[in-house]
Amino acid sequence: MLVSCAAVAAEGSGPVRIGVIQPLTGSVAYNGQAYVKGAKLAVAQRNAQGGINGRQVQLQIEDGQCQPANSVNAAEKLIQRNKVPVLAGAFCSSATAAVMAVAEKYKIPLLSGVSSKADLTEKGMKYFFRSAETDRLMARTFSKILADDLKLKTVAYIGVNDDWGAVEWRISKRI
Template sequence: MKFITLSISGLLFLNSAAFAAQPSGPIRIGVIQPLTGSVAYNGQAYVRGARLAVAQRNASGGIGGRQVELQIEDGQCQPANSVNAAEKLIQRNKVPVLAGAFCSSATAAVMAVAEKYKIPLLSGVSSKADLTEKGMKYFFRSAETDRLMAKTFSKILAGDLKLKTVAYIGVNDDWGRGGVEDFEKYLNELGVKSVMKEYFDHGTTDYYTLLTKLRALNPDGVFVAAETQDGSILVKQLKEFGIETKVFGVGSWATSDFIGLTGEASEGIYAAVPYVSNMKGDRNEAFVENYQKQYKQLPGKYDASGYNSMNILMQAIERAGSDQPEKIRDALYKTDYEAPNGHFRFTEKGEGYGFDTVLVQIQGGKTNVITQAQTDKP
């Protein structure tokens, strides 16, 4: 398998002697993602990106001469299932590091397991702002927070969409509620009035009652926090109701899966996301080309998240010169990773920063970048 080489500054190429005292088998990385259920589209995209990163690394010799092997479990975005997956990966599969678990509520549950066993856990997706405020010593996040997105893009949204009133709709979990709260806070500070706040369960297929209320209120805009399956059904039903309210939000809005499922119903939607395939830059062009060769489609935010997460972890293992969990944890704090969407580093709390985020509008089935901003150190 041949890949275009990405130029990564700060990458430390250790020779195989650094791993001489380590086992000769593969280096295992545990991955917990929703592979079934209403968020499966997104979890599977993460895994595709992760597998591409590992394939590239293994094709170039692995880490210290050892191949990298993903151990993947289905957490279904459910806290209990994700905890069971973490216990299995740590106890049975003996992984020294974990990546997951997508939904913020599931990740919060796995954080306690990682802390108990002193195993580093990297989330490339979970965006509830307070996850890095819990005092955990083994948790890292290479993802945007909804608070960051709200702070960065609320003023542009309020001005461009001429918002005076907004309705808020979110999935009924930690991430959905957190996204609604963060955007409502910043838009309220700009003088935008809240007229509705409603939540739905994962896997909902009938939004009739919610949309009837929305149509009666007729707000200037509606903010939605939803992933691919739930969001696509909601948006299509919104259009079927003849509701012309401007739609914006966070989640999977700018992914090819979402656009493909919604078709014309996605036209005009604004999305605040950390990645789209048409972001500028040589590293992204190389990533998109490699991804398309492998999967015959364009990558989205979750594909990029899996790709970035694995590269961050593999570089940390290489810097550590070991697959011992504490050494990997210490090496993660020294992350200096050049990604398709910017430059990743971590704070002392494990919060990622330095990478780019974008506000896009879907036009003609494609993402049009309205503005791009680098994330500052918190």
């Protein structure tokens, strides 16, 4: 998890609050819950080592359900009510795209470790960062392995019916 030094310094004393938006319910709740468990483990380890600059880290977690409107509401709550200086998540690319506008509005860094739609980083947002490869990069790499290394001529693909599955389907049809 990334917390900028400026965001931590601006926050003053007390715990370092990180706003987390993940799908805790809905079609990809398993993935969002796994992300939150991992984040809690990382925070527990960081806090056991003294936190950040001597301050404990505290997660403020909201369920965005991978829905743009719910994720925007979660971001607004985390920023306005919980006063978090940084956001992580949104998970699904459509939800992340919606939250990006909120992060820009409040000048709050937003880190996505999952959202992989290529054009998210092409929007020119100053406060959006990603640590995941794009769908385009994954599809090109994977298709090269399937065609060149495994010599496959036909591939069947089963995907989820959400924004990620739709992007993957369009890419795989072109390969």
